[in-house]
Amino acid sequence: MMRPFRSISYSLVLTYMVLTLGAIAVIYPFFFMVNNSFKTGREIIHSPTALPSEVTLIGYTGVFDELDVLLLFKNSMILAVSITLLNTLLSALAGYAFAKIPFPGRDRIFGFMLLTMMIPGVLFLIPSYVFIYNLGWVGHYQALIIPSAVSVFNIFLVRQFMSGIPDELVEAARIDGAGDPTIFLRVILPLARPALATVAILTFMGSWNDFFGPLLYLNQPEHWTLQLGLLQFRGTVPGENSEQIWALTTLITLPIVVVYFFIQEQFVKAFANVSLSK
Amino acid sequence: MTALVDQQARSAAAAPSLFLRMRRSRWGYVFVSPWVVLYLFFGLYPLILSFYLTFFNYSFVTPEDRTFVGIGNWVDGSTDPLFWKSLFNIVINQSTFILLKNGLGLLIAALLFRITWGARLFRTIYFLPVITSTVVLMTIGDNLASPGGPAQKILIDAGIISGPAFWKSDDTLPMIIIAFINTWKWFGISTIILLAGMYGIDPRLYEAAVVDGAQGRQLFRFITLPMLRPQLFFLLVVDIINGLQMFTEVFSIGFNIYGGINHQALTPVLYLYAQAFDRSNVGYASTLGLLLAFLIAALTVLQFKFVRSEID
Structure with a gap:
């Protein structure tokens, strides 16, 4: 009778050991970053892994002197917030239409939309640039904002979720004389909040962390985002000031990590939803 | 013609006329119109433009000087040794990455599935790199893996390598090391998707198998793994589509747009970026984009054909 119990607890201990080792390996690089942001560049060169002999903020003050961090932050914010708001609104509208309004031609448009999802994004890279260049944008x-104002993927995600809302709710509102805009605002929008949270989180994260888009389209330093600013800055910082790089990477990572810790359940669900909707 | 009139008359008798139905559901058109309009301009038009551009020698700076080159770009693109080199690099990188990331994701998911206490904390930690930006992670990864950096110090102390490795100038190491850093970034997604899949498996399957005498590893091999096929398939399809278009990782770990002196870290998207924005060969870059897109589409179709049919 004792054997199964003992073998279970052995394997459980092993499970926790492996998970803990994994967690340390995942966390360590972040620790490395934050730790070095409180050292001097000289100390980082000589002993990159040691704790700071003396905690200093010169990395943080230095990077604010060298670089307009607040401007980069503001630029990243402008882009991420506007792209997120537009995507949430437009994918909610289109998702509702595809899920609940039986307009003639709907299934054809939806089918076509799914087809466009299959086209790899790399194809659009050059021709989109040519078009946007010719527009003078x-x-x-x-x-960056207008072409990403709504994505097929987000519409699909919202539509799948809204299809699960009972038709009777929509019909009942219609019998009461409500038009589609009212039904959308009063009935559908409150019920679709989980799907819209998923869209908002994924879009914000994607846009906040985007590097390629800003690299292509924002050629003036006063428009640069944090990601772009970081890469350009990294190339100009001499080795003895490398603490500034670590201060900057810590500052870039902090906001999204803080948001993540508050709504991590939604974050994780957002990614799980993506696979379940397929 | 008469058939058409007939049909219209019949449908009008049976149901409200098309016009009436369209009017009644007019908000449907209004609500989808933002996407339709945006797609016409930023999807369909570039799509047509990309085919058109492939037949020209075209530069952003002097678009009026474009010359028609027929299928010249297509011939050059499919025989360009650098394009092939970039494909070779990305295949090495992605096969390493996909194997590591999903293997690790599966292992961690299987372990998390067995515990309840602390599972949330572990999941939170494993997911941290997923939400962090690629540029930041590559900056950290670059420093950790650098000659004299902590990762190499551990390997030297363990006797695995004899001295500092200048891997960035090696022929294949850059792609492998980027795959390792990317595994760190993305395995959390595989973990939660596979974990969700595991929770979806009917517990009665395990009970029945235990009655038949199956044990731990056998349960995993004969029930968990086969039942996770839809999730693994999804991960594979998405990984291949995204992975072949890698750019930011290589660029932000410090390689130039040609992937280093020997093009050891050149990826297809890096190469077409270099062609378009450094050499101003826009038509040629567009052709490379199409070639890569065809390749990705072909791989996706192949996966649906061979892997998916096994699931159904």
């Missing part, structure tokens, strides 16, 4: 935020 290069160097302006609209070059």
Whole structure:
């Protein structure tokens, strides 16, 4: 009778050991970053893994002197917030139409939309740039915001979720004389909050962390985002000031990590939803 | 013609006319119109433009000087040794990455599935790199893996390597090391998707198998793994589509847009970026984009054909 009990607890201990080792390996690079942000560049070169002999903030003060961090932060914010708001609103509208309004031609448009999801994004890279360049948008935020205002993927995600809302709710509102805009605002929008949270989280994260888009379209330093600023800055910092790089990476990572810890359940669900909707 | 009139008359008798139905559901058109309009301009038009561009020698700076080159770009693209080199690199990188990331994701998911206490904390930690930006992670990874950096110090102390390795100038190591850093970033997604899959498996399957005398590893091999096929398939499809388009990782770990002196870290997207924005060969870059897109589409179709059919 004792044997199964003992073998279970052995394997459980092993399970926790492996999980803990894994967690340390995942966390360590972040620790490395934050730890070095409180050292001097000289100390980082000589003993990169040691704890700071003396905690210093020169990395943080230095990077604010060298770089307009607040401007980069503001630029990243402008882009991420506007792209997120537009995507949430537009995918909610389109998702509702595809899920609940039986307009003639709907299934054809939806089918076509799914087909466009299969086209790899790399194909659009050059021709989109040519088009946006010819519009004269290069160097302006609209070059990044307008083309990403709504994504097929987000519409699909919302539509799948809204299809699960009972038709009777929509029909009942219709019999009461409500039009589609009212039904959308009063009935559907409150019920679709989990799906819209998923869209908002994924879109914000994607846009906040995006590097390629800003690299392509924002050629003036006063428009640069945090990601772009970091890469450009990294190339100009001499080795003895490397603490500034670690201060900057810590500052970039902090906001999203803070948000993550508050709504991590939604974060994780957002990614799980993506696979379940398929 | 008469058939059409007939049909219209019949449908009008049976149901409200098309016009009436369209009017009644007019909000449907209004609500999908933002996507339709945006797609026409930023999807369909570039799509047509990309085919058109492939037949020209075209530069952003002097678009009026474009010359028609027929299928010249297609011939050059499919025989360009650098393009092939970039494909070779990305295949090495992605096969390493996909194997490591999903293997590790599966292992961690299987372990997390067995525990309840602390599972949330572990999941939170494993998911941290997923939400962090690629540029930041590559900056950290670059420093950890650098000659004299902590990762190499551990390997030297363990006797695995004899001295500092200048891996960035090696022929294949950059792609492998980027795959390792990317595994760190992305395995959390595999973990939660596979974990969700595991919770979806009917517990009665395990009970029945235990009655038949199956044990731990056998349960995993004959029940868990086969039942996770839809999730593994999804991960594979998405990984291949995304992975072949890698750019930011290589660029932000410090390689130039040609992937280093020997092009040891050149990826297809890096190469077409270099062609378009450094050499101003826009038509040629567009052709490379199409070639890569065809390749990805072909791989996706193959996966649906061979892997998916096994699931159904």
